[in-house]
Amino acid sequence: MKHVTFFFYAIFILQNTCLIVQAQNTEQCNTIINFNDDVLFDTTAMFCQTVWSNKDYILRYAQAGSELWSFLLSAPNTNSWLGIGFSTTGQMVGSSAMVGWIYQNGTAIVKQYYLQAKDPDEVTPDAGELNVKMNATTVFTRSNRLYLAFQINTSQPRKQLLYAVGQYNRLPAASDGLKLLQHREQDSASLDYTTGQSETRSIPYTTIKRTHGALNMIGWGILIPIGAIAGRYFRQWDPIWFYSHAIIQIFAFVFGLVGFILGLVVEGFINAEITHHKNLGILILILGCLQVMAVLIRPKKGTKPRKYWNWYHHNAGRILIILAISNIFYGIHLGMEGSRWYSTYAVILALMLILAIVLEIRLCRQT
Known part of the structure; x- marks a missing residue:
């Protein structure tokens, strides 16, 4: 009888431990988090929206000036690249994307890519139509989540946004020109920057x-x-x-x-x-x-x-x-x-x- 009691007690402790770990790794928009130690711009007054609920993608954004917008995208860290694209048509082809990842040695990379076609060979690094502010991009991890932060100079960002995540444990290699490998999954949605409403259209x-x-x-x-x-x-x-x-x-x-x-x-x-x-x-x-x-x-x-x-x-x-x-x-x-x-x-x-x-x-x- 003592062994049975101990067994159920151990299960109870294990379940509660898993719930605590999950709670620690889950982020919500109403969670108060200070990112100013990691991000190179002010993050204290940003709108927050869950933009891809199936993958737990959270997007924070704010208009930092008349011609300047700040973005902070986060998702569970799966040792993959994290990307967000800005499109005029809602399609991948012809859009410009900000992509970030962190190597095992801790080196962090943030790059803009221009998506000329669906073929990975036609996805060009260090190219695109986004006017990215210099020295305002970063990618970092916190509580088992990957964060991609950047600022773009524009009066109004494109409303059609694309979200993508790379393949597990496969990051762009310097020997291959940092060519962006094929994404594991993708999603797209339109975002109203005034109301903060995001409407998914790719499901x-x-x-x-x-x-x-x-x-x-x-x-x-x-x-x-x-x-x-x-x-x-x-x-x-x-x-x-x-x-x-x-x-x-x-x-x-x-x-x-x-x-x-x-x-x-x-x-x-x-x-x-x-x-x-x-x-x-x-x-x-x-x-x-x-x-x-x-x-x-x-x-x-x-x-x-x-x-x-x-x-x-x-x-x-x-x-x-x-x-x-x-x-x-x-x-x-x-x-x-x-x-x-x-x-x-x-x-x-x-x-x-x-x-x-x-x-x-x-x-x-x-x-």
């Missing part, structure tokens, strides 16, 4: 974008190859192989069609330049439609047209699969979703390829 876009990618990946990139495998290697189980092949491909087409429609929604939402990705998607959808229509006009076995029909059906399916896989990886690149999407789909492809090779060897031995 539905991000959800739709990822749903578009997931549906296309499942439909065109996973189910279509699985259906092809069923159609080629399991013909000894007639007619089960045919119905399995047909049902899988129908589900794949439905997933791909819905994913394509969501892609059009995303394009309209962000006004993105994704011509090649879109054109490939249209071509894949056309091939998918032709494959579905081909089933409806399938000639009888043993007839001469059936030979040409088989040639068309098989080769059109192979082209569809190759284009779909290529466009999925291209879409992951455009969406800047990071290595998890790449690696997950790559592993699935590798497993399907290994299965296909094994079944192909078995088929060759049987014949």
